[in-house]
Amino acid sequence: MNLGVVVFPGSNCDRDCQYVFRDILGQDVTMVWHKERSVAGLDAIVLPGGFSYGDYLRTGAIARFSPVMAAVKEFAEEGGIVLGICNGFQILLEAGLLPGAMLRNESLHFVCRDVCITVDNAATPFTCLCEPGQVLTIPIAHADGSYYADPVTVASLKANAQIVFRYCMPDGRVTREANPNGSLENIAGICNAAGNVLGMMPHPERCAESLLGHQDGRVILASLVESLVHQRLRKQELLSQLP
Amino acid sequence: MPLITDELIAQHNLTREEYQQIVTILGREPTLTELGMFSVMWSEHCSYKSSRVHLKKLPTTGPRVVQGPGENAGAVDIGGGLCLVFKMESHNHPSFIEPYQGAATGVGGILRDIFTMGARPIALLDSLRFGELHTAQNRRLMRGVVAGIAGYGNCMGVPTVGGEVVFNDIYSFNPLVNVMCLGLAEKDKLFRGTAAGIGNPVIYVGSKTGRDGIHGATMASDSFDDEAERKRPTVQVGDPFQEKLLLEACLEMMAAGLLTGIQDMGAAGLTSSSCEMASRAGTGIELELSRVPRREPHMTPYEVMLSESQERMLLVAKAGKEAECLAICRKWDVDVAVIGRVTDDGILRVLDHGAVVAEIPAKALAEEGPRYDRPFAPPAYQELLTNLNYDIIPDVKDANAALLSLLESPTIASKRWVYEQYDHMVQTNTVVRPGSDAAVLRIKGTDKAVAATIDCNSRYCLLNPYEGARIAVAEAARNLVCSGAEPIGLTDCLNFGNPERPDIMWQFVMAVEGLADACEALKIPVVSGNVSFYNETKGLSIYPTPMVGMVGLLDRADRAMTQWFKEEGDDIILLGTTREELGGSEYLKILHNREQGVPPFLSLEAERALHDCVLNLIREGQVQSAHDCSDGGVAVALAESCLSGPGRRLGATVRLTRGRLRKDAVLFGESQSRVLVSAKPAHRRAILDAAEAHAVPAAVIGTVGGDRLVISLADERSDDTVINLSLSTLYDRWACSLERLVNQA
16 A cells, blocks of 8 residues: 655654554555645555644644645545544644644643543544454643534534544543543544544554554554555455446 | 954953954954954853863773764764764753743754754753752743753654753752753764865855844853843744754755755854864855845844854855755755855955955864863862761651652652653654663664663762762663663763862862763763853852763663563562762752762772673563662662553562661662662572672562562561552652642642
């Protein structure tokens, strides 16, 4: 599979995403400069973490105007798989590919540590290898990770099972204590209604090897690759049925 | 042109004699611009005029040394064609004046020192000193400094993986912010700050030049009085986003083979970068200031040459490669301009719209500044500090209470509140995160890893600067060894008071000798460093603080060791000798309010034997954990091994042999060259044999397990349990103390 990792000025997890998909999961990775206008030939797109445009004005607020974002939008609308991690999630919100907004952490501090998240929806392209309710230990590293949306939006997120990950205790209970940033409903990651666009604050690419402590992030990244394989097979099937 | 008056010379922190030297070099009176340029280059900060004669004593060579002192950073060979580039620097004065920006630009400066060598920065560490957190001012300084480091390092995508934070009221009006950076480069592709190739273009890259930071280097070479507030305009403002773009643009130009030399515009800005590059190459440089990108209009040549605006680099490109350099800079949206060329006459010639405003021999400016062999003598108060009659200090009665007091003292307590604000995992190399003896980072594409630490016990250095400096080196090396790494290189950051005072100069000279002797004995070369003098406010000097930053190498990243207990039933073994040594201990300070006595004895021979022994045990997979015994002694080390692990906390039951020693010395004394290891019982025999073979004393002192820490002391007559505390009590005091102190109303 050929995954595109978008490089915005100020992205700093771009190389980490490249490494994990290429060297750990054995996929092809194309680095996509933010000034490019086409994403042709890519099977999936990753918007990596970092501080695009220095987080100036508001996280993700300037990056959404980068030329590549129009192509990313089109790609998503056609059902292409898009994963936004941390700053990538923030950009997806600003670009309107996902609903809601990100507020500053409740503590007002940047926070970098392992947290537990529970898989609320194991039927997305990003969680197909997870068990429903599975608890993953995975690091966060952000200053603006407190997800917010109006009550109507939150209700529809719930109704459509768009809340994919929630911060939880090690035993899976979703509690106030488990919430590291004040996020509404303990939301750690959401997808769009079609399920092909996911934004998540935790960093799966940082925990995909046992050498780095644990590898719970790998199941998310491997799910994405698995979904791409299925997608390709389905396409081939459809093509073969054509007269 | 203003007349150069005595007053003007004094304002530039130059002595009458130094001014005469300038006139002799030029053969005429300097212009105001030239006076400014000399004043910054000949400041203590840039010229090392008081320290240079002593720094020569440090050992700087060794089989792994690729680049020693004198460049932007040092470098050591780690095999496979790679080298580790590293350096430490202080940003103390700016951080006191404006903590957030002072600390942030300190991080920015050290990062540029690393990537200017052609290395991609892979890790940051910081060593911080603050006054105790009982004053709002100290809490504000700490919050600001930590936020500044986080703000800059996190945005750059370089993990902040370690360091230390120590509290003492002596730092209340002069906090220390020392920042260390590590980078990785291909050994044969290192870049240096040289302006070679007559006619080659000199290119300015990065932020526009403004009036910020003019005379920062001079400010950093002065002590503070009540008017520190008024110096705020000399502190620069950092823009990490701009620096991230600059980093990527510079590394791309280097990889494309477009450059012959490059140097960061740090202290003394355009002046230092241009004259140092020319001086190293034996060339000259001609600059046209009207081409320098500017942030504000009407800047004088004086201001442009002395500005310390951040995120700027000076490049010398290969002839004909200008267009390619410009294209890469434009791709990354960074300002760029060809502002001059390399000449053959050895002169730094500065033009403003074609008119010469300065014309100085580059070598004279960069290297021929004044050198002082300042008088030094031990102060009269030294004996008062070291003479301590222990008979008047009662032995510990309630060891439980004493241990809890130590664990919650901010110097010993968990630094989680600090390091959780730093992104310590970006770049996905962090094998051992903050909170163990040293940070460990794997090197992608190899099986190897590097470890890094910063250490200095400045109270020891106050009591005996020579011994204190030796101990700093030994402890740093021990921390690396406990992580499974062989120490391979050292960078120092020597923070002292006013060198014009003989007692301060004595502290400095003794400390440098201590560093030199310890490095010699442990065979660790010093490859880079920094001196920060004039750390005093209103005549009160800080404790002598020769910070030691050290790097180590592991052949196998998966053999990295951590300090916490791993498994119930494991043996706990203490390596090394416990003596009756309480002098300068954290215990005496916290429990008895005394910072007195003689620092613990250190035999470098015993230290080396211990390192060899522990490294062998770790490499052979014999031990499950290894932890240096330092502040707070064995009792604190045991508690840390129980509490600091990322998973389940594990208790321990320990029996220490007391002999004729005081109880407090056995529990909390800080005897050197001791390491606490835990191991599966099956390995006990092999470990004891290995220790014996290395002539390292070893004793099985207890067992891992349970949910309490229980310590008993045994002598010929009795066997008393003196510490018996639940892990939850210990954890609460140790883990949450710092946060409580910082956030108190």
